[in-house]
Amino acid sequence: MAQAIVWIALFTLLTLGMLWGLAALWFRLELPSPWRQVTLGLWGLLILGLVVLGVEESVTVRRDWSAPIGQLLLMTVLMTWWFRLRPSHDRPWADDVVHLATGEVEGNRLTLHHVRNFDWRTRDDATVCWERRHYDLDRLDSVDMIVSSWGRPGIAHVMVSFGFGGDDFVVFSVEVRRQRGERFSEIGGFFRQYELSIVASDERDAVRLRSNVRGEQVRLFRIAMPRQTMRSLLLAYVDEANHLYATPRFYNTITANCSTLVFAMARRIGAGLPLDYRMLVTDRLPEYAFSMGGLWQGYSLSELETQGNIVERARQAHDDPTFSRRIRRGVPGWEALL
Structure with a gap:
């Protein structure tokens, strides 16, 4: 029972994190078209795929941790990018x-x-x-x-x-x-x-x-x-x-x-x-x-x-x-x- 609660809590938290990541990519990803759209679409598909996988795992008696582990790895990549963003004075300002x-x-x-x-x-x-x-x-x-x-x-x-x-x-x-x-x-x-x-x-x-x-x-x-x-x-x-x-x-x-x-x-x-x-x-x-x-x-x-x-x-x-x-x-x- 305790393991199930931990699994559900972690899966839910990471899913919310990936949705936040989609918004972060939307507002801050600086890539030319069509690479920006491709990256956003791919991230959305990964969210959907891991949620489906997580729902399937949640109904099994012996839960596999594949979905949370996959989410955690992707969030690690995302947060590495996020914390590398730096403010600048060198932009074409209004x-x-x-x-x-x-x-x-x-x-x-x-x-x-x-x-x-x-x-x-x-x-x-x-x-x-x-x-x-x-x-x-x-x-x-x-x-x-x-x-x-x-x-x-x-x-x-x-x-x-x-x-x-x-x-x-x-x-x-x-x-x-x-x-x-x-x-x-x-x-x-x-x-x-x-x-x-x-x-x-x-x-x-x-x-x-x-x-x-x-x-x-x-x-x-x-x-x-x-x-x-x-x-x-x-x-x-x-x-x-x-x-x-x-x-x-x-x-x-x-x-x-x-x-x-x-x-x-x-x-x-x-x-x-x-x-x-x-x-x-x-x-x-x-x-x-x-x-x-x-x-x-x-x-x-x-x-x-x-x-x-x-x-x-x-x-x-x-x-x-x-x-x-x-x-x-x-x-x-x-x-x-x-």
């Missing part, structure tokens, strides 16, 4: 992620290289502009969380904007590093389909792309944070960006995305943030921040979400040089400053 943010600090002056300042016409067409920008850390006085959603339940993109005197803002965004012509797939993000990128950009780029061009719902929340913590978080972003520039890394839909990396950086600078499922259900991240006392005080969550909806203001301020000020009008925490 224009908006061709550069990664990097920076250095000299005294109280932060220099960021490759700050994106595109003028977007459509989601795939923009006037390309990358700039080197300088920021006075003594003027750092605000942090905002920008949450953009596009109708998929539980999914949103989270960015963090740092403000300097209410006039100058830089947005950090953790994104997939897509190749030219490649579209984002949440499922593909589980299978090392993309590298990870940290992009620094002007708000007129990062916000307008989502609110004015893509038609997403964009909300802005001012974060209640001491100035020293603001500085620590900003420098944590710069350190993480520099490390990523030196050592490429795969994006992962769960473990390395726009919210979990921010969470890891916040914990590194001493924020006592507990693990919570809302770190993964990213459109509920404002609810998590509110429950931790991180959003602007004196308002309910519904008031913060309603007054923080900046879509209409962003559309009206489309080409205005004071775009960042205009989108903040009426946002809790910004009333006395704008």
Whole structure:
């Protein structure tokens, strides 16, 4: 009886592993046609054949271990390939992620290289502009969380904007590093389909792309944070960006995305943030921040979400040089400053 339980458990586990392997091959196997299709078809046939063999073995009194052994050997080959996959900076990247943010600090002056300042016409067409920008850390006085959603339940993109005197803002965004012509797939993000990128950009780029061009719902929340913590978080972003520039890394839909990396950086600078499922259900991240006392005080969550909806203001301020000020009008925490 014990042997039968072990056999069934092992066979089931290896069958699930081979199905996972089929998805991994689908998203990551880089072979030219028709070899890619042949490999996928062969793997599918092997899954089917070993399952049939396993079902036949399971009804016999004296079980043969041929099916689990065959699965184990194939999974060993697959995992050898899987763990040999390496992230790279050397690919034909899409224009908006061709550069990664990097920076250095000299005294109280932060220099960021490759700050994106595109003028977007459509989601795939923009006037390309990358700039080197300088920021006075003594003027750092605000942090905002920008949450953009596009109708998929539980999914949103989270960015963090740092403000300097209410006039100058830089947005950090953790994104997939897509190749030219490649579209984002949440499922593909589980299978090392993309590298990870940290992009620094002007708000007129990062916000307008989502609110004015893509038609997403964009909300802005001012974060209640001491100035020293603001500085620590900003420098944590710069350190993480520099490390990523030196050592490429795969994006992962769960473990390395726009919210979990921010969470890891916040914990590194001493924020006592507990693990919570809302770190993964990213459109509920404002609810998590509110429950931790991180959003602007004196308002309910519904008031913060309603007054923080900046879509209409962003559309009206489309080409205005004071775009960042205009989108903040009426946002809790910004009333006395704008």
